[in-house]
Amino acid sequence: MQPIRFEPAVRGALDERAPVVALESTIITHGMPWPDNLAMLERVEAAIRAEGATPATIAVIDGSIEVGLTGAQAQSLARRKGGAKLSRADLAFACARGLTGGTTVAATMMAAHAAGIEIFATGGIGGVHKGAETSFDISADLDELARTPVTVVSAGAKAILDIAKTLEALETRGVPVIAVGQDEMPAFWSRTSGLRAPLRLDDAAAIARFIATRANLPSFGHGGVLIANPVPAEAEIPRDQMRAHIETAQAEAERDGIAGKDVTPWLLSRIVEITGGRSLKTNIALVENNARLAARIAVERARL
Numbered sequence: 001m002q003p004i005r006f007e008p009a010v011r012g013a014l015d016e017r018a019p020v021v022a023l024e025s026t027i028i029t030h031g032m033p034w035p036d037n038l039a040m041l042e043r044v045e046a047a048i049r050a051e052g053a054t055p056a057t058i059a060v061i062d063g064s065i066e067v068g069l070t071g072a073q074a075q076s077l078a079r080r081k082g083g084a085k086l087s088r089a090d091l092a093f094a095c096a097r098g099l100t101g102g103t104t105v106a107a108t109m110m111a112a113h114a115a116g117i118e119i120f121a122t123g124g125i126g127g128v129h130k131g132a133e134t135s136f137d138i139s140a141d142l143d144e145l146a147r148t149p150v151t152v153v154s155a156g157a158k159a160i161l162d163i164a165k166t167l168e169a170l171e172t173r174g175v176p177v178i179a180v181g182q183d184e185m186p187a188f189w190s191r192t193s194g195l196r197a198p199l200r201l202d203d204a205a206a207i208a209r210f211i212a213t214r215a216n217l218p219s220f221g222h223g224g225v226l227i228a229n230p231v232p233a234e235a236e237i238p239r240d241q242m243r244a245h246i247e248t249a250q251a252e253a254e255r256d257g258i259a260g261k262d263v264t265p266w267l268l269s270r271i272v273e274i275t276g277g278r279s280l281k282t283n284i285a286l287v288e289n290n291a292r293l294a295a296r297i298a299v300e301r302a303r304l
């Protein structure tokens with residue numbers, strides 16, 4: 001059995017050292033409902049191709065880590081109910097047991113790095129949950145950013161999290177966090193968070209130069225980089241509106257005893273209901289926006 005398999009277009013692009021952008025799949029299996037999840041993936045892959053890069057969506061199918069999905073594989077993953085949510089702790093187990101599931105930011109970073117892909121686009125990373133001082137719920141995405149040299153293009157940490165604590169945890173782990181085009185850290189559905197981002201760069205070329213410089217500094221290039229790209233203004237839900245929705249969903253999750261891996265998917269889908277579908281439109285718009293920026297970074301990086 002081959003643990004990592006490449007879709008032919010992705011293999012070809014990597015062999016030619018052409019720009020490739022990895023995409024995660026927990027967002028497909030657990031982050032969005034069918035059929036919006038598949039429509040999102042198709043739009044996002046098209047946006048990457050339009051910028052001159054090759055998309056490589058990563059997932060585990062029947063125990064094999066797929067780097068790049070065929071249309072049929074993407075559709076069957078998106079339709080599937082009850083697939084696994086696979087993070088660092090689950091990846092080898094899923095391979096051994098022949099499971100199928102979506103890879104989180106952490107697991108996708110591992111697979112992307114193993115495949116030789118440097119740039120990865122997602123919606124929002126996992127981080128330190130509200131109430132983590134008692135629940136200890138801190139996403140494995142943060143430790144992965146500390147150890148695996150992949151640049152993750154996000155709209156920040158999901159606003160259901162404690163963003164201030166998430167920034168502290170990233171600083172502790174030595175992860176550069178770079179806001180794009182503004183001083184403030186974005187907050188997923190909203191362009192603002194009320195918190196200053198640690199670092200700022202204004203375009204894809206500057207980000208590509210930073211990644212290249214860092215990779216060339218001996219022993220500095222370990223670990224990942226987090227790019228925090230604000231959602232486009234026309235798609236954003238302002239922070240004061242989101243705050244109330246998040247508090248409502250959070251209180252319901254606590255009441256119903258939602259815990260562990262279920263917390264993030266549960267809150268995201270409840271917030272889609274509470275906002276009458278508006279948060280899903282925003283989520284799709286921000287992933288597409290991140291994919292476009294990631295593709296531009298990959299194109300600039302390939303020139304350096």
Ligand code: PSU
Binds near residue numbers: 138
């Ligand atoms: N971004 C989205 N939707 C998602 C996720 C990110 O727009 O569903 C997923 C990512 O895969 C991320 C995961 O790694 O949520 C975090 O889960 P947890 O908090 O359980 O680590």
Ligand code: MN
Binds near residue numbers: 139
């Ligand atoms: Mn968690």
